[in-house]
Amino acid sequence: MINLFFKKVIYYFLNIPEKKGKVLLSGFSRGLQNVIFEGRNIVPDRCNFSGIIKIGYATTLGYNNLLGGDITIGKYCQLGADVALHATNHPISFMSTYINSNLFDGELKQLKENNKIVIGNDVWIGHGVIIVGNVTVGNGAILAAGAVVTKDVLPYSVVAGVPARDIRKRFSDAIITEIEALNWWDKSEKELAAIKPLFLKDFTNRHSIYE
Incomplete structure (x- = not known):
């Protein structure tokens, strides 16, 4: 019971929002040094960043977001919980997809694909969306919850599904x-x-x- 009490106390203090420069942080996130924030951004608990990432003015992230690779997100975007953006990928045209240090001291890591993900302004990315590969999402687009986006999304369009497909235009x-x-x-x-x-x-x- 005592251990549970201390865990609750620690968790409480970890999740008190804290303003650090241009960002409002709560909880514990990793790789913040890899991100350029334009200001008035919100980063909740358990976000993970690796690569070269730029997040536009007033864009807010969701719980447990994962952003990896060369990623640019525009202004006034909203990301739901458990969103993952993967601009890098394992090599698929070589002998193996394995790139960890357990094989050839990680030398095969140089073979991984390095793409770029560009998200426009005023984009709403729903809960659990995954974006993979070389993808550009236009301004004002909506990516419905659970969508797996592998190709470009036109401005002000709504996409959904696995893989994501156009549903309709907003206007x-x-x-x-x-x-x-x-x-x-x-x-x-x-x-x-x-x-x-x-x-x-x-x-x-x-x-x-x-x-």
């Missing part, structure tokens, strides 16, 4: 063009306040964001 082409031209994610807080009414509109059956 008409005209509205998508207008939002892309607006580039709201690059605006200051004062500029965003001036266009706040646009964020409160429902664009269902509309032909323009300015209607």
Whole structure:
């Protein structure tokens, strides 16, 4: 009982949010030195980072996220729990896929695939999504929970499934063009306040964001 009590106390203090520079951290995450944060980011417990990673302004991560390789995530993105982004992969055209140090002192690690994952702005990545390989996700896209994404995702599209496939576009082409031209994610807080009414509109059956 005493040990359980101390474990609960330690866990409580580990999960108290702590502001470190531009990031709000809670719990215990690894590899933070591999990440460039643009600011106002949130990193919850048990996130793991390896490689070269850039996370855009106001983007928030989820519990137990795993990001490995050359990865760039845009501004105002939201990642759910248990999301994994794998920009690297085991070699599949050589004798073995094994790259650990137990074989040839890890020399085969040089054979692994090194790709790049680029996530646009205002992207919602649902619980348990996995992104693998050389993938670009466009602005405003939605990756549904549990999707396994292995190819590019168009802006403002919704994808789901294993492997992920297009379900639909969020808006008409005209509205998508207008939002892309607006580039709201690059605006200051004062500029965003001036266009706040646009964020409160429902664009269902509309032909323009300015209607």
